[in-house]
Amino acid sequence: MSLSFTIKQACNETLARAGVLHTPHGPALTPVFMPVGTQATIKTLAPWDLTAVGARIVLANTYHLYLRPGADVVAELGGLHAFMGWDAPILTDSGGYQVFSLADRRRIDDDGVVFCSHIDGSEHRFTPASVMQAQELLGADIAMAFDECAPYPCGRDYARAAMERTHRWAEAGLAAKTRPDQALFGITQGGMYEDLRCESARFIAGLDTPGIAIGGLSVGEPKDVTWRMLEVTVPHLPAHKPRYLMGVGSPEDLVEGVARGVDMFDCVLPTRIARNGALLTATGRLNIRNAAYERDPRPIEADCDCSTCQHFSRAYLRHLFKAQEVLGLRLASVHNVRFLVRLMDHMRAAIMAGEFAAFRQSFLAAYRPADAKARERNRAARRAPMAA
Amino acid sequence: MSLSFTIKQACNETLARAGVLHTPHGPALTPVFMPVGTQATIKTLAPWDLTAVGARIVLANTYHLYLRPGADVVAELGGLHAFMGWDAPILTDSGGYQVFSLADRRRIDDDGVVFCSHIDGSEHRFTPASVMQAQELLGADIAMAFDECAPYPCGRDYARAAMERTHRWAEAGLAAKTRPDQALFGITQGGMYEDLRCESARFIAGLDTPGIAIGGLSVGEPKDVTWRMLEVTVPHLPAHKPRYLMGVGSPEDLVEGVARGVDMFDCVLPTRIARNGALLTATGRLNIRNAAYERDPRPIEADCDCSTCQHFSRAYLRHLFKAQEVLGLRLASVHNVRFLVRLMDHMRAAIMAGEFAAFRQSFLAAYRPADAKARERNRAARRAPMAA
Numbered sequence: 007m008s009l010s011f012t013i014k015q016a017c018n019e020t021l022a023r024a025g026v027l028h029t030p031h032g033p034a035l036t037p038v039f040m041p042v043g044t045q046a047t048i049k050t051l052a053p054w055d056l057t058a059v060g061a062r063i064v065l066a067n068t069y070h071l072y073l074r075p076g077a078d079v080v081a082e083l084g085g086l087h088a089f090m091g092w093d094a095p096i097l098t099d100s101g102g103y104q105v106f107s108l109a110d111r112r113r114i115d116d117d118g119v120v121f122c123s124h125i126d127g128s129e130h131r132f133t134p135a136s137v138m139q140a141q142e143l144l145g146a147d148i149a150m151a152f153d154e155c156a157p158y159p160c161g162r163d164y165a166r167a168a169m170e171r172t173h174r175w176a177e178a179g180l181a182a183k184t185r186p187d188q189a190l191f192g193i194t195q196g197g198m199y200e201d202l203r204c205e206s207a208r209f210i211a212g213l214d215t216p217g218i219a220i221g222g223l224s225v226g227e228p229k230d231v232t233w234r235m236l237e238v239t240v241p242h243l244p245a246h247k248p249r250y251l252m253g254v255g256s257p258e259d260l261v262e263g264v265a266r267g268v269d270m271f272d273c274v275l276p277t278r279i280a281r282n283g284a285l286l287t288a289t290g291r292l293n294i295r296n297a298a299y300e301r302d303p304r305p306i307e308a309d310c311d312c313s314t315c316q317h318f319s320r321a322y323l324r325h326l327f328k329a330q331e332v333l334g335l336r337l338a339s340v341h342n343v344r345f346l347v348r349l350m351d352h353m354r355a356a357i358m359a360g361e362f363a364a365f366r367q368s369f370l371a372a373y374r375p376a377d378a379k380a381r382e383r384n385r386a387a388r389r390a391p392m393a394a
Numbered sequence: 395m396s397l398s399f400t401i402k403q404a405c406n407e408t409l410a411r412a413g414v415l416h417t418p419h420g421p422a423l424t425p426v427f428m429p430v431g432t433q434a435t436i437k438t439l440a441p442w443d444l445t446a447v448g449a450r451i452v453l454a455n456t457y458h459l460y461l462r463p464g465a466d467v468v469a470e471l472g473g474l475h476a477f478m479g480w481d482a483p484i485l486t487d488s489g490g491y492q493v494f495s496l497a498d499r500r501r502i503d504d505d506g507v508v509f510c511s512h513i514d515g516s517e518h519r520f521t522p523a524s525v526m527q528a529q530e531l532l533g534a535d536i537a538m539a540f541d542e543c544a545p546y547p548c549g550r551d552y553a554r555a556a557m558e559r560t561h562r563w564a565e566a567g568l569a570a571k572t573r574p575d576q577a578l579f580g581i582t583q584g585g586m587y588e589d590l591r592c593e594s595a596r597f598i599a600g601l602d603t604p605g606i607a608i609g610g611l612s613v614g615e616p617k618d619v620t621w622r623m624l625e626v627t628v629p630h631l632p633a634h635k636p637r638y639l640m641g642v643g644s645p646e647d648l649v650e651g652v653a654r655g656v657d658m659f660d661c662v663l664p665t666r667i668a669r670n671g672a673l674l675t676a677t678g679r680l681n682i683r684n685a686a687y688e689r690d691p692r693p694i695e696a697d698c699d700c701s702t703c704q705h706f707s708r709a710y711l712r713h714l715f716k717a718q719e720v721l722g723l724r725l726a727s728v729h730n731v732r733f734l735v736r737l738m739d740h741m742r743a744a745i746m747a748g749e750f751a752a753f754r755q756s757f758l759a760a761y762r763p764a765d766a767k768a769r770e771r772n773r774a775a776r777r778a779p780m781a782a
Contacts, residue, residue: 045717
């Protein structure tokens, strides 16, 4: 097996657990947040910036890289790790979400999807096997099965059909898999229907994959529905396999996800909102464009160890954003990714110390989530859309 | 004196010299290239990136910083060095060039200029004294006198009037100067008229400033005119004062400028052309968007020690540019600034070794300058325009 997972400690009061994901490119401690590098770059950040903030595994997207520069080009240059200069673990998303989000520019049949490139309109066909092949060319440590992410809201019949297609495609992907040094994760779907979620979890759990993802959540549904769907899914997943909740990454959601037994998360949120000037702090988001920060000599957070907080004032960051200087996007991204990585570190330490429930309570008491408007603005950002 | 200059070695065959500029924020070896941080940031680069490429002194712009965030804001935050996190020498341009380039949005009188902000159209007045005061608030190691840079082409009468105004304003700036820890450089003008250039050089040389700039060159005139104007200026400048040729920074121009006795240069060229995908190499510019680099596994330059060349292929850089990823701008900027800093280092070493003439010949034999079209594209970029 190319990938293994060891659970080091489980929480007594919640489903949280602390573990280690062993990959061909080294270990990653879980629970883990994976910054998103859609186009083989975590926007504005160099690999050493990611290492410096403690990021250990990153995500890239098959849809985007298949179209540009081409999976064969990446393979010729030694695979994704060599291409993007990142010698630690990588996970590639299969492109299912991106292709289906193309809406009127794609046609689904039982064997695959024909779609038009968002770059030049050219027509392409993805099948479970072709997506598997592309991911083998990219060569990430973890590949994802090609799935159909049903929209929200979505009728029961459509949700079932999409789920069944996702199951068949997971089997087809597994059958097409040839690289022994790459793991393939199945993805559970089921829309917002509890019974479908259970059925999907049981089906995907029955496949021979070393990890399982929960897809199709945080796509616009109310938060309580997200958590309910997660709660009915997790009990059907094998305890010894890592669980990956796709496209979720706000601080409060990471804590709630971990409490419900999730080990891995990815989201463009920290880098996306950073580029809008929204900075994560222990008490909530801070909008650096605000006039209040014009002469504020303090760092974003007094106790943050990121290079941005170590070197620059809020006033300087505000200036960079007001003056539309690219460095602002970078410094903000460093801080936000560091914030989430540290949050995961703190959760892991709390689990190991048997204090996760208390950590959860105290973190959520201090953290004021973004209001509905800000959430809505960033909802579409939870997974990388087709246009990066 | 806040600033001193020591000449370590002079070339026997050209006017080139190697020296050390001592500033309140440490020494800078000359000849030196100063990357331009118009808005208190060298576009895309963090201070530690600049340190890593060997940059030792940077430029910022009074016009831009006066308007945004305001010189008083910078002062309140501890001055430019603290504000931008750069603890090495800084030079501020006076804003003369920027204000005069506003064309129909400014009115000149003998005491100053009224202009409209390029940001919000608001009206402001710069005088030699107010510009001096703004620069004292910014707190760079070296401030520049407020000058009038005549356009090209420009009639003799206008060139003389602009020169005489520049002389009066240099005196007024000196009279307004109060900070003992900041040096003020005078600027010579004179358009493309040899006698005016000589007159201006003599006048500015007569002022009590620890350094002298040559302004108003590389503004569209033919290269042979640029060099002729420099050649008639330099003999009138005191040998013991550093000479700063403003807004010049292409590799071939740096070599020619050093050969003619210049110690300091600034230019947005390396970072500006980097953002267009033009990368400097020992044989000329390489356009990384070119299809030829799609699968090129080599670094930009095999023997370059910059972090970009140490970690990434041309193929990856091309991908970043084609995919419009911000990281591409940053990696390209790192390389181009490193290229120019290393070129200056090589010139200094050659001067110290008594081999500058040979170095000049061999560098220029290998380096193919950008063609006229590319030069024209970058001409306006030689000094920071009003819109950064």
